[in-house]
Amino acid sequence: MTLPAEPPAEFVPSKSETPAASPRTIVGVRFMRVGKLYHFDATGYGALKSGDRVIVETTRGRQLGEVVNIVDPTKASPPEGGYKPIEGLASPRDLALQQFWKTKETEAMINCRERAHQLGLDQLGVKIVKAEYSSDGARLTFLVAGPDDGQGKLETKSLRDDVQAVYPSQQVGLRQIGPRDVAKLLGGMGACGLETRCCSMFLTEFSPVSIKMAKEQGISLNPDEITGMCGRLRCCLVYEYEQYVAARKTLPRRNKQVLTPKGPGKVVDVNPLKESVFVELKEGEDFRTYEFMKADLQPADELEALKKKAASPCDRHESGGCSCGKAQKRNA
Known part of the structure; x- marks a missing residue:
């Protein structure tokens, strides 16, 4: 196991100067x-x-x-x-110091992986994903992932103690991360074929994702279709979910009877983002499906209610404001 090198004498963190009083920023x-x-x-x-x-x-x-x-x-x-x-603005010395310690991270990760192998932790599914030095080299943190079995927190105290003995000048810590964080750190192609995964390209935080989101958007529930490279539901299921929910509220549901320019029919499918509906119409002995825009449809039950209201007698004739000709005389 390679012992860490000490930084050159010139790589010493700069001390921040006390700022002058000014408006809060x-x-x-x-x-x-x-x-x-x-x-x-x-x-x-x-x-x-x-x-x-x-x-x-x-x-x-x-x-x-x-x-x-x-x-x-x-x-x-x-x-x-x-x-x-x-604490202050970074000086050229701070930038150089950070770069120096970054060059030591790969070596530290290899040493930690070697020790994890000796302890048999790799056989238990423990993976050392990344080593991170603080900018001044005072702390060394290893990002660790465990087996995807839902067992919760890993027991890595023995590994931390062993690595601490190798790096006595740093405060060593191990931080467990989830499969999504691992995929973000490693990068690579997305399950959809995108050259760079969304999490590595622009996602700064992970949103909760559920099967309901896939169902709402009419996406196949085949695991290969909705699972990302991390083994979790794809983050992109969140992107258009709210738009689908809002659009569906304005469209008739499946199996609902509607009136179309071609006559009455039954809704068999909807396209929320396009705001169109697929309606099955009876033509003779056959049934055919047509696509109509939302503005071209009228619910059959709503039209039936309007017809019943139009056929009923008017109850406003007594005030003199009625001209429908269907006034009923009040019994004396």
């Missing part, structure tokens, strides 16, 4: 290209802009992140405990 910071957005208090650090690099303290150590946007403090919802302040 909240910034959105991202730590990876397609990662979750976190908000920090950047008050006193001047006019920050998108693309600026800042140093912040996180649960995973001192990290170097990129400013993505500036948030209006009056419209932001602060987390419990308030916003954490940024």
Whole structure:
């Protein structure tokens, strides 16, 4: 097992300067290209802009992140405990230090995998997916995935203790991640054939996905059709789900009787996004299916109700406002 090298003497984290008093500034910071957005208090650090690099303290150590946007403090919802302040703008030395430790991550991952193999954890389905140093090298976190059997948290204390002995200068931690996070980190082609998976290309957070979403959109429930490379339901089932739900509310349901320009018929299918309906009409002894737009249809039961109302006597003639000719005389 290769022991970690110490950074050159010139790679020492810079100390942040105390900012001058100024109006409150909240910034959105991202730590990876397609990662979750976190908000920090950047008050006193001047006019920050998108693309600026800042140093912040996180649960995973001192990290170097990129400013993505500036948030209006009056419209932001602060987390419990308030916003954490940024420690300062990243200097060229900070950027060089981060790059130095990144070059050590692959070596650390190989060492951790080697130790996991010696402990027999790989036989239990434990996988070391990635190693991450904090920007100053003080912390080393290994992202670990377990077997997809729903057994919950992995027991990796022995592995952490062994790796900690190899890296005494760093605080070593193991963080378990799910199959979706693994697919996002590894990247690659999507199950649909897209060159880059959605999660690696633009999804910053994972939304809950259910079989109901596939049913609502009329998608085949064949596992090969709705399962992503992570083994979970495809994230794209969420994309148009709300549009389908909203559109279906305005269209007649299947098996409902409707009136069309070609006569009465039964709804056999709908196309929510196109707002069209497929209606089965009887033509002689045969049945044929036609597609009609929503505006061309009228529910048969609704028309029947209108006919009954038109045929019933009017009850407004006594006030003098009736001209339908169907007034009923009140019994004396």
